[in-house]
Structure formats: C-alpha cells, structure tokens
Amino acid sequence: MERLDMGKLFEHLLGVRDLSVCGASFEPQGVVVDVEPRQREARCGVCGRVCPCYDSCPPRLWRHLALGQEPLWLRHAPRRVECPQHGVRVERVPWAEHDSRFTREFEERVAWLAQRMDKSTTCRLMGINWRTVGTIIERAVEQRLDAH
Ligand SMILES: [Zn+2]
Numbered sequence: 001m002e003r004l005d006m007g008k009l010f011e012h013l014l015g016v017r018d019l020s021v022c023g024a025s026f027e028p029q030g031v032v033v034d035v036e037p038r039q040r041e042a043r044c045g046v047c048g049r050v051c052p053c054y055d056s057c058p059p060r061l062w063r064h065l066a067l068g069q070e071p072l073w074l075r076h077a078p079r080r081v082e083c084p085q086h087g088v089r090v091e092r093v094p095w096a097e098h099d100s101r102f103t104r105e106f107e108e109r110v111a112w113l114a115q116r117m118d119k120s121t122t123c124r125l126m127g128i129n130w131r132t133v134g135t136i137i138e139r140a141v142e143q144r145l146d147a148h
Pocket residue numbers: 044045046047048049083084085086087
C-alpha cells in the first residue's frame with residue numbers, strides 16, 4: 001500500500017489550485033497549513049501584472065473552510081511588489097482576493113449561505129461576525145459585476 005504523502009493529502013483536502021503545502025501544525029486558532037503559490041513570478045495584487053519584488057511581508061493567515069471541527073488557516077509570507085501603476089503592493093496570491101484574509105472558497109460558501117439563510121445563522125455556522133458577512137457579500141457582488 002502506498003503511504004500517504006501529507007503535503008499531497010493537504011493539497012487535495014484544501015481543494016485550492018495552484019498552491020503547494022509545505023507543512024501543517026496545530027495552533028491555538030486551529031490547523032495552520034503553510035503554503036506557497038505554485039507560480040514563482042510576483043504579480044501586483046491589484047492588477048495581476050508581473051512586477052519586480054520590493055520586499056517581503058511577515059507571514060499572514062487566511063481563513064479557509066473548516067477541516068471537520070477544526071478551523072483551518074493558510075499561512076504564507078507574501079512579497080511586496082513595485083507596480084508601475086499601483087506602487088508598492090502586496091503580491092497576488094492564488095487562493096484569495098486582494099486585501100481579503102479569507103480564501104475564495106470560504107467567501108463563496110459565506111455568500112452562498114447568506115443568500116439562503118438569515119445573516120445571524122450564517123455568522124454562527126461559519127464562525128464569523130456580522131460585519132465580516134457584509135464585507136464578503138459586497139466583494140462577491142463586486143466580482144460578479146466586474147465579470148460582466
Ligand atoms: Zn498593479
């Protein structure tokens with residue numbers, strides 16, 4: 001029988017494309033998975049243009065869908081790039097929108113639930129506050145408008 005490769009297992013469980021898992025640990029806030037984007041060139045977080053690196057940021061966390069009962073977070077230290085149009089910005093990561101600390105999958109789940117149940121039930125189910133639900137819905141609406 002083939003042994004499970006933990007990195008591959010997490011990549012599969014996360015269901016997020018274009019990232020590599022470097023490690024995982026239990027921490028007070030839940031399961032924290034260290035990830036790296038697959039793409040190596042740095043892109044502006046706002047426009048996606050390939051830009052020269054400026055410096056790097058300390059590691060940050062993005063909330064992802066829970067793994068069973070455990071809250072799950074992606075951890076990565078993004079770089080900052082110097083974009084000719086937008087100046088010094090944090091690079092784009094494949095799992096989240098610019099300026100969001102939630103993964104796209106998490107935001108999509110919140111937006112989907114919020115259309116089908118009241119806001120306080122969505123908050124309780126996803127473990128987030130009222131204002132966060134509002135921010136996520138606004139972003140989801142903006143993206144749909146941008147896509148047309
Ligand atoms: Zn830019």
